[in-house]
Amino acid sequence: MSSSAPMDGEETPASAQPIFKEINADQTDEVVEIESACLSCFKTGTTRLLPTKIPFFREVVLMSFKCDHCGATNNELQSASEIQKSGIRIELLVKSVSDLNRRVVRSDFSSLTIPEVELEIPVQSQKGEVTTVEGIIERTITGLSQDQEKRRIDHPTEAASIDAYIERLRKLKEMEVPFHLQLEDISGNSFIENPFGLTTDPQLKTKHFTRTKEQNEQLGLYEQNHEDSHLLKPIAEDEWPIENLHGEVLQFKTNCPNCNAPCETNMKLTNIPHFKEVVIMATVCGSCGHKTNEVKSGGGIEPQGVRFKVRIVDKEDLTRDVLKSETCSLSIPELDLDVGPHALCGRFTTVEGLLVAMRDQLDGAFFHDSADDTSKTQMHRFLETFELVMKLEHVITLVLDDPAGNTYVQSLSDDDAEPDNRLEVEKYDRTFEHNEELGLNDMKTENYEEAT
Template sequence: MSSVESTTGVVQDGADAAAPIFQDINAEQAVEVVEIESACMRCFQSGITRLLPTKIPFFREVVLMSFKCEHCGYANNEMQSASEIQKSGVRIELNVLNAADLNRRVVRSDNSSINIPEVELEIPVQSQKGEVTTVEGVIERTIAGLSQDQEKRRIDHPTEAESIDAYIDRLRELKELKSPFRLLLEDISGNSFIENPLAPATDHQLKTSHFARSKDQNELLGLYEQNHEEQHLLKPIAEDEWPIENLHGEVLQFATNCPNCQVPCETNMKLTNIPHFKEVVIMATVCSSCGHKTNEVKSGGGVEPQGIRFKVRIAGKEDLTRDVLKSETCSMAIPELDMDVGPHALCGRFTTVEGLLVAMREQLDGTIFHDSADEPSKQKMQRFLNTFDDVLKLQEVITLVLQDPAGNTYVQSLRDDDEPDDRLTVERYDRTYEDNEELGLNDMITENYEQNA
């Protein structure tokens, strides 16, 4: 089948250059499906491949592909991730305890691996095509793959066939949930996902963490680092030639693609200083095609020696006006609503407490596969959104917890420097080994750096 890059080219050639490439699936509006002629891998006759670039709510852009040969009847369906490779890999662990867990949706890319320790099942990276399936579908696909050619194998190699039959029986016992098991999904590209049916509440059966890729994993994705000789060819700019102060007040622009419709646009970037904190880089993008707007803030400094945790008690209107600098490594939680938002759900931004809550509310609305969710799930989400609206109207008192292991998050105090703020608690803590691993600090060489360079 064609690659994602060629798929994008087909859509752009056949449509307006400014039209969104990845469209939402809407029951009221027809979605254009691209059809191309391609060879059947079984009989090598000509067949038709149908391509649908679309977006999975609360996830990323994907290309759904379906092939069918009219000559031999061969059919194949697969999914390829069309979004960019993420900055870090993702590791997801799901404890499967009941039948509802077998129906959890699973989005996995080509670069993901799956492991079920209880039956010693391991599906390596790039051994299967990406797909949108369920936990039960992952097991069923494995059973189907092992069952292939079993009849012939029983005749030619009866001992091996008997061992495979015994292993298939163990997999079927997983589907019958005779005992709980764990599903471990690891994606070095960061583009895989397992559904949380309790969202936006915390799911204690589902654990998600991120990790820094190794050099071999980057090369497997086609990401190569500059070698030592190439680095010396790049002449560093001395600070006296271009001092950092020259960037203050200047707005720089660079070309990018709209994160919503992928149409080319420009991002504005400015370096500024936040009083009582540090220098930050503010980036803003406005798409002239679909009108999508984004703003993102990145820290201009390094990782702090300690992590930081803010607890903001929101009991009055003045609490909603506090300035907040949330870095991309900061996670958020509201204990009263049993809500926990990971660090990568919302990008880094400079806003207010109210702006942060509104952004969380907007991202929750219309997510979690709303188009295909059952009615009880929709009603549960709507009740949560109504409760969130009450919080914004100050009809309920909550505590907003911001925790940043990198220490690059800031919340404004409403009191003078020498006066305590009784609604704001600031705690600094030592990072754990897992925190450093997620930030990529455990493998970082800081001693004798000049000699190692």
């Protein structure tokens, strides 16, 4: 039985209250304090927990411990999101002092490398944390400096080598030469800030990869044993025909992607004219009012990728229906704007709806409080230009590139003799990198029932 929204004057149930709020909101009342044992003096200290959201990323829990008896402190971060479908590799080229202030979110399953100084921080050698590029370097220096005084007496040669290495790390903060920060996380729950929001950052490269069996087991994910596969009975086609799902709206309980409060998702299988079968999922949160309209492809990956170029000239172009899959990236060359497939989920909307979603995500999730004046000015200027685009005072080209071929843009002309001159459709063969991103290179399509 679905629950109804509270009436005026009634209090919202605690179970429906948002759990994760924006990181730049006033969250003083959300901090939870619990008593914990101090591992240094074994007396009682205080641990403070704060569930929050990181813009352009996901939900996390910040933990801070302090002991008033011995002064010991400890800060950690735990991901509150599920393990992602793939791991992530992020490489940042640090060129200026402002790059040292970029936020870095690390999970417990992340490793860090700075090749220029041969620094490598392996998985689980440090707890997850929210820090900056400079904070990573400073924490490494602090760790190496421990017990140096005693080491200089007992092992002077080793101490001298460590002092020389610490000096190399300090020079990184002086930015005499650029260096690379490489972060790899098999859980996919790590992040390096892009100060340009959804715009492409030429210094930041992100790549997703398929985990190995050993990495899945390290995360506690185990594959089904082939010996038990006979216990699974497939559903016969006549027992659950797919036609029965057309026109029927299914509901299932889930959590709000914005505040994580309990809510319901409506799902419907439908056909897009001149395209294919898709699954549309819509969620409305009764707690924070957040709405989502997500689309999943009902078919497989197409033999070729597809690229749409829509020239937006008048209001008619803004009303075109668009089916954007979860593998489709967006770009506007005139604004140097590039939106990856993971920034906006799959959705069935219009061209105007896509533009509004991009603008809202840029304006709503940017680090307004912590950004420097230059970044704020650039973002403000960019948003002003974007508003002119929405008013059709600037002619732009919206490019939708989907290597899986599951994206569709409505043509304004139904007559093949008079093609739509403002819509360009191009099909192309995927590259090895595209197939790697889609997980096709490791897919076995012949004799797959045989154990490997």
